[in-house]
Amino acid sequence: MAKLYFYYASMNAGKSTILLQSSFNYRERGMHTMLFTAAIDDRAGKGLGTIASRIGLTADAAAFDAGTDLYRIVVAEHAAQTVHCVLVDEAQFLTKAQVWQLARVCDELGIPVLTYGLRTDFQANLFEGSQWLLALADVLTEIKAVCMCGRKAIMNLRIDAQGLAVAAGAQTEIGGNDRYVALCRRHFTAALMGAKVQQGRV
Numbered sequence: 481m482a483k484l485y486f487y488y489a490s491m492n493a494g495k496s497t498i499l500l501q502s503s504f505n506y507r508e509r510g511m512h513t514m515l516f517t518a519a520i521d522d523r524a525g526k527g528l529g530t531i532a533s534r535i536g537l538t539a540d541a542a543a544f545d546a547g548t549d550l551y552r553i554v555v556a557e558h559a560a561q562t563v564h565c566v567l568v569d570e571a572q573f574l575t576k577a578q579v580w581q582l583a584r585v586c587d588e589l590g591i592p593v594l595t596y597g598l599r600t601d602f603q604a605n606l607f608e609g610s611q612w613l614l615a616l617a618d619v620l621t622e623i624k625a626v627c628m629c630g631r632k633a634i635m636n637l638r639i640d641a642q643g644l645a646v647a648a649g650a651q652t653e654i655g656g657n658d659r660y661v662a663l664c665r666r667h668f669t670a671a672l673m674g675a676k677v678q679q680g681r682v
């Protein structure tokens with residue numbers, strides 16, 4: 481029975497790496513996978529639809545935006561060539577409707593769907609896609625990252641060019657290690673209260 485999976489983590493946790501490894505496992509056995517990533521996240525190249533891991537692994541992927549009908553795209557591909565697995569990176573950027581589309585891919589087409597993304601934004605609010613994946617996914621798996629203090633990093637601090645915490649702004653702002661730091665809740669809170677985020681303890 482196909483399932484909908486949500487692998488969630490802070491930034492820089494290995495999500496894209498694990499996605500690419502999972503897809504490779506299917507493909508090296510001759511099975512066909514479909515990869516999607518958010519069109520807005522152009523760190524690997526504007527609109528190129530590339531999933532890139534910080535350790536250098538990359539793969540072509542279809543780019544989705546808020547208007548993309550993921551169910552329709554998978555149906556069309558599945559009719560042309562059997563799809564054995566759908567993998568979605570940057571799943572936090574999915575809309576509620578798109579999470580339901582992915583649920584249909586599982587329930588009506590019998591294709592497993594593996595999604596990978598953040599749980600919360602720089603203000604500790606759930607992203608829309610994350611909220612509905614937490615609500616609807618059959619399997620929720622946390623990918624663990626480590627704060628500078630050694631605790632599990634579950635929060636994502638947005639920082640400015642001087643490395644200081646940014647508390648206000650738009651939810652969506654594309655960036656990497658230059659713009660975000662994954663922290664434990666204690667250091668996230670301390671940083672927002674003005675503490676300098678540095679190695680070791682606050």
Ligand SMILES: Nc1ncnc2c1ncn2[C@@H]1O[C@H](COP(=O)(O)OP(=O)(O)O)[C@@H](O)[C@H]1O
Pocket residue numbers: 489490491492493494495496497498532533534535
């Ligand atoms: N040279 C390296 N060798 C091994 N692991 C690395 C290297 N550089 C970064 N990493 C690890 O790769 C992970 C980031 O991978 P990535 O898939 O891009 O994360 P995410 O998609 O969650 O942001 C981090 O856990 C980081 O510690």
Ligand SMILES: Cc1cn([C@H]2C[C@H](O)[C@@H](COP(=O)(O)O)O2)c(=O)[nH]c1=O
Pocket residue numbers: 490491492495496521570598600601602603636637651652653654655656660
């Ligand atoms: C916390 C946070 C992150 N984002 C963006 C920044 C990146 O482009 C992606 C996450 O990338 P990952 O390295 O694959 O985890 O999300 C954002 O727009 N808003 C936020 O609050």
Ligand SMILES: [Zn+2]
Pocket residue numbers: 627628629630631663664665666667
């Ligand atoms: Zn910490």
